[in-house]
Amino acid sequence: MLPYGRQTIEDDDIAAVAEALRADFLTTGPRVEAFERAFAERVGAAHAIACANGTAALHLAMLALRLGPGDRVVAPSITFLATANCARYVGAEVVFADVDPDTGLMTPATLREALARADGPVKAVLPVHLRGDACELPALAAVAREAGAVLVEDAPHALGTTTHFGGATETIGDVRHSAMATFSFHPVKTIATGEGGMVTTNDPALASRLRTLRSHGMLRPEGAEPWWYEMPEPGFNYRLPDILCALGLSQLRKLDRFATRRRALSAAYREALAPLAPVARPAAQPAWSDPVLHLMTVLIDFERAGRSRLDVVEALRARGVGSQVHYIPVHRQPYYRERYGELSLPGAEAWYGRCLSLPLYPGMQDGDVRTVAEALGAALGI
Structure with missing residues (x-):
C-alpha cells in the first residue's frame, strides 16, 4: 500500500536517537539548543524556538502576541483545525477567509474581504502555505499592516520552500514579511521528529517570550539563588525533548x-x-x-x-x-x-x-x- 505520506527514517537517525538516550539529558539539554540553532540557520531566521508540536507552535505565537478575548484573528478556512483553534485557545475570535479555488491559498483579495466582515479589530492574520506552496507574503503583509494586524505564517507544509518576490529569493521561515512562522515535524511532514514544532522570528523580545511560555512561564531572575524561579504569568509545558531534537538534527541534515x-x-x-x-x-x-x-x-x-x-x-x-x-x-x-x-x-x-x-x-x-x-x-x- 502506498500511503499519502510517510516518514523516512534511516540508520543514522536511529543512531542519533540512541546516542541521545545514552546522554545525561533526555530533555531540556544541549540538543534542544543545537536543533534550534541549526534550524534558524537553515531557514535564515535570527531565532528558532522548538516546542512540542505544530499546534503548540501556533498557540505559543498567539500567547507571545498577547492576544485574548475581544481580539480577532483571520485564518483561511482551508487548513487543519489547529490554525483556527489556536485563536480560540487564547479567547480570541476567528474570522474565516476564503481561498483561491485553484491553489487553496489565502490571497490579498480574500484577506481584504475577511477584514471587511470582521466586527471588530483584527490583531493577527495567519496565512497557511498549503501543500508547500507559498502565499503572496509581501502583499498579504501590506494588507495586514493597513489593518493594524500582525502576520504569522502557518508553515508546517513548507519547510524548504523558496519564493521569488521582486527578484529576490527568500526562504519560508526567514520571516522577512511576518512576525513569526510556525512549523511541524509530524511524521508526514518534510522532516520528522515524531511530534514536534518550531517557531521562527527575527524579534528578540518575541523569542524570549516564546521560550518562557513554552516552559510554564517560569523566569530565573539574574542574581537570584540557583533554585529560585518566578512565574509572572502561566505558560505551558510545550518543551521538545532532547531525544526528539536529536532526530530533528539528523533529519535536518537531509x-x-x-x-x-x-x-x-x-x-x-x-x-x-x-x-x-x-x-x-x-x-x-x-x-x-x-x-x-x-x-x-x-x-x-x-x-x-x-x-x-x-x-x-x-x-x-x-x-x-x-x-x-x-x-x-x-x-x-x-x-x-x-x-x-x-x-x-x-x-x-x-x-x-x-x-x-x-x-x-x-x-x-x-x-x-x-x-x-x-x-x-x-x-x-x-
Missing part, C-alpha cells in the same frame, strides 16, 4: 536531499497526470512559489468523471494507493458553525469539492508515480 526528491516526484506527477486533464489536474502553483511539496493534491471534476470522491478513493485503495482530503473547510465544523453561523466561502467550497491528495514522500520509487497516475486514471474511467 533536508536538501528530501527537498530534491520531493521536487523530482512532483515534476514526475505533473507529467504522468497530464493525460488525465481536464478531469484531473494538479493544484495550481503560484508564479512566485518554488515549493517543496508536502502534499501532491489533484483537483478532480468528479461530476464530469461520473464518479463520487468516495468511489475514487475506494478504487485507488483497491489498487494499493492511499489518498486523503486536505481539508474539510474549518468554517463547516460544528463548533464554528454554532459560534459564527453559516458562511459563504465559495473558493473554499470549490477547493474542497475537488481536492484529493496522492502519495508523496521521499521513499517513493520513480515507478510509483506511474502506478498512482494509472490507478487514478482507471478510477476515473479515463
Whole structure:
C-alpha cells in the first residue's frame, strides 16, 4: 500500500536517537539548543524556538502576541483545525477567509474581504502555505499592516520552500514579511521528529517570550539563588525533548536531499497526470512559489468523471494507493458553525469539492508515480 505520506527514517537517525538516550539529558539539554540553532540557520531566521508540536507552535505565537478575548484573528478556512483553534485557545475570535479555488491559498483579495466582515479589530492574520506552496507574503503583509494586524505564517507544509518576490529569493521561515512562522515535524511532514514544532522570528523580545511560555512561564531572575524561579504569568509545558531534537538534527541534515526528491516526484506527477486533464489536474502553483511539496493534491471534476470522491478513493485503495482530503473547510465544523453561523466561502467550497491528495514522500520509487497516475486514471474511467 502506498500511503499519502510517510516518514523516512534511516540508520543514522536511529543512531542519533540512541546516542541521545545514552546522554545525561533526555530533555531540556544541549540538543534542544543545537536543533534550534541549526534550524534558524537553515531557514535564515535570527531565532528558532522548538516546542512540542505544530499546534503548540501556533498557540505559543498567539500567547507571545498577547492576544485574548475581544481580539480577532483571520485564518483561511482551508487548513487543519489547529490554525483556527489556536485563536480560540487564547479567547480570541476567528474570522474565516476564503481561498483561491485553484491553489487553496489565502490571497490579498480574500484577506481584504475577511477584514471587511470582521466586527471588530483584527490583531493577527495567519496565512497557511498549503501543500508547500507559498502565499503572496509581501502583499498579504501590506494588507495586514493597513489593518493594524500582525502576520504569522502557518508553515508546517513548507519547510524548504523558496519564493521569488521582486527578484529576490527568500526562504519560508526567514520571516522577512511576518512576525513569526510556525512549523511541524509530524511524521508526514518534510522532516520528522515524531511530534514536534518550531517557531521562527527575527524579534528578540518575541523569542524570549516564546521560550518562557513554552516552559510554564517560569523566569530565573539574574542574581537570584540557583533554585529560585518566578512565574509572572502561566505558560505551558510545550518543551521538545532532547531525544526528539536529536532526530530533528539528523533529519535536518537531509533536508536538501528530501527537498530534491520531493521536487523530482512532483515534476514526475505533473507529467504522468497530464493525460488525465481536464478531469484531473494538479493544484495550481503560484508564479512566485518554488515549493517543496508536502502534499501532491489533484483537483478532480468528479461530476464530469461520473464518479463520487468516495468511489475514487475506494478504487485507488483497491489498487494499493492511499489518498486523503486536505481539508474539510474549518468554517463547516460544528463548533464554528454554532459560534459564527453559516458562511459563504465559495473558493473554499470549490477547493474542497475537488481536492484529493496522492502519495508523496521521499521513499517513493520513480515507478510509483506511474502506478498512482494509472490507478487514478482507471478510477476515473479515463
